[in-house]
Amino acid sequence: MSETNGSPEIKKDEPRIGVYVCHCGTNIAGYLDVNKVAEGAGALPNVVVSRDYKYMCSSMGQELIENDIKEFGLNRVVVSACSPTLHEKTFRAACSRAGMNQYQFQMANIREHCSWVTKDYAKATEKAMRIVSAATHRVARNRALEERKVTIKPATLVIGGGIAGIEAALTIANAGKKVYLLEREPSIGGRMAYFDKTFPTLDCAACILTPKMSEAANHPNIELLAYCELEELSGYLGNFKAKIRKKARYIDEDLCVGCGNCWEVCPQWRSSEAVKKRKAGVKVFHHEATISPMGSCYIPTLQAVPKLPVIEKDTCIHFKTGKCNKCLEACTLGAVNFDQQDTYRDIEVGTIIVATGTKVFDAARVKELGWGRLPNVITSQEFEILCNASGPTGGQILMENGEPPKSVAILHCVGSRDENYNVHCSRVCCMYSLKIAHLVREKLDADVFEFYIDMRTPGKGFEEFYHRVMDEGVIMIRGRGAAVSDVPFTPEEEGKLMVEAEDTLLGMRRRVPVDMVILAVGLEPQEDAMDLGRMLGVSCGMSGFFIERHPKLAPAMTMAEGIFLAGTCQGPKDIPDSVAQAGAAAGQALALMDQGEVSVEGFFAEVAEDACSGCRTCVPLCPYRAIDFITDKNVARVNPALCQACGTCVAACPSSAITGQGYSDDQLVAELDGALLPLSDLFEEPEPVGAPGGGV
């Protein structure tokens, strides 16, 4: 026991620690003995008061700390509760309010790291005691630190120009801040630009999206960086530096007016093949369909913003052989420039919003459904293009032979809710399948069969839409569409596509002949989400989508300060949810930028010049070039403005001349001492039997 316990005389620097053990309802108290932990903590050195309380994070819990700091003259506080990611800030603020330096607070995580993961009640109690002991030993060596003020550049980089990115950009721009809207495709608009109608209101996607696209392009505060990629990112909250690569379009943007002379003459037609063939009464190639004329010189959609074509180097005859100059000759403005090169520029922003969206599941991976092999098996994405008034058929739903189908099957959950592909539910597929069913019924007198596992319609007006579609005579079959074949068993099946499924309501196998099969493909993270995450310091979760700071309380924030998430890059979402999250991300970015400066943690490395031997070991180790070598003094010096407090130099210094403020050697060694303390003196073996809550 410490001799300082309960001593009436308070020396100035003597640690006076308060330890608070949170029950977290039963989240902690149900799995270990919180009384025992608090009692044990009371016997640790320098601990003046130790208590357990039902909800430490409640205002009552915080008041408890504040009152104790004043009453007992505490200068150190340990709260053993949940992860510091969740409530460290809460308790630091409470300590500050009571006049204590917030860095003399320490959190002991006995929930995520102990109560939730330990089966045995007694062992969980002992582990919690060790964690609390480690934190208590450490906190005695925590020094008062000052937060650093960082100025924030009043500009945002929005990565991704889909509906979420556009919405976030407009919100910030309307608040008077500069926005760089970065899009790697030639046009903004994202996935939504390909939709004909949106569920459940069935309003025209282009009619609501294109005004937003042009508003973003024409906004005085938005600088559109279309056909650009993020090459490098450095810096931190308030002062990010981004290197942007502007990809060569081979079109001079200042001269081009988007007249279309160039793309109309490109001989490398791809999809418009479909248009021509349809006019000639031949076949429609679904897999090549796009909603714009696609040559090597092309425009992604006719509503593209900016309305500038791109020449695709890989397929262009000029780049392959040098023998074609058709677009060059067709352009009366001289805007085609085959010599254009990628250009680079650096921009500086205070905040970043990630809105990189998703990719759709590749239906070819589910071989048994026949996509790519059976011509009239198409994906929902292809259906959207087929159904789009700007599409190759002018919005008519046609089979490959140019005939309208008499029966259509829609297969739900392709690539979703399946352990072979993606475990997650893609959330939008049920509703867009219903929309597709409706569009087919509206345009054609065809039978529509929907093969679903569960019908998930939780949004506003969604269930009503489901009933409406059922009333329209769509036939619902509960059972995953297992296989699609074109092998007939009977003469009636000749020339049809056979969908096989187990009808789980009738308890029998079904074999339904149809003319066209539409696969409701799910959503997946972008292929390079991990790479971008690495650049930004934002992690990806199990499914590969970016992880938000807290699934409930901070869904638009990330663990990286100043970087926010919007739209489907965080997980599958429909348009309203993407827009809502984009608004939230923009609001949070604005809240930071409006402050002009923010506090960042007061951790940084410091060189004690008298101890520095001048060996320079630390200098090349620093990834931020924050360490300068002062030649005339023969010592190293850390620039605190650049230092990110990783501590790599601290660990490497052979003279122990560098201190990592907040994570110093003595703090970490004290933590070791606490973790390895023999507990028998202060801590009896807890009763494993009849423990409250049962624990396991």
Added chain:
Amino acid sequence: MSQEYEPKIIGFLCRWCSYMGADLAGTMRAKYVPNVIPIKVMCSGRVDPEFVLQAIKKGADGVLVAGCHPGDCHYIEGNYKTLRRMTLLSQAIKSFGIDPRRVRLEWVSAAEGDVFVKTINEFTQTIKELGPLERLSNGIVREPAAAGVAR
């Protein structure tokens, strides 16, 4: 009731990946053995090899250092430095007569709650098999007499 030997293990977890991975294991309510006491560091590169030796001296039977996957370090390349230091450290530890299996470096990302659980369970099992380190009154720490040092 005979008590099974429960090793004491220290786990240095980097705050960006492995600590978050441990948090995720908690959120998943995954169950694992309680032997590892986590100590949060800013980066696995902050782990001074001396901390590992100190931990062993102060009573730990094993030390885990966990950081972000190579290429994923929040501090760009701190974990590469950790990798080099830990490789050298395991050589040094061997020369002290301590089994290098008692010190383990693992990459655990914030998304890998399951990897964290597996690491903790496996590592604890390894240390259980190696048995408790012998601690003599003169401060010397050595492998239990019966066990040999892995070569």
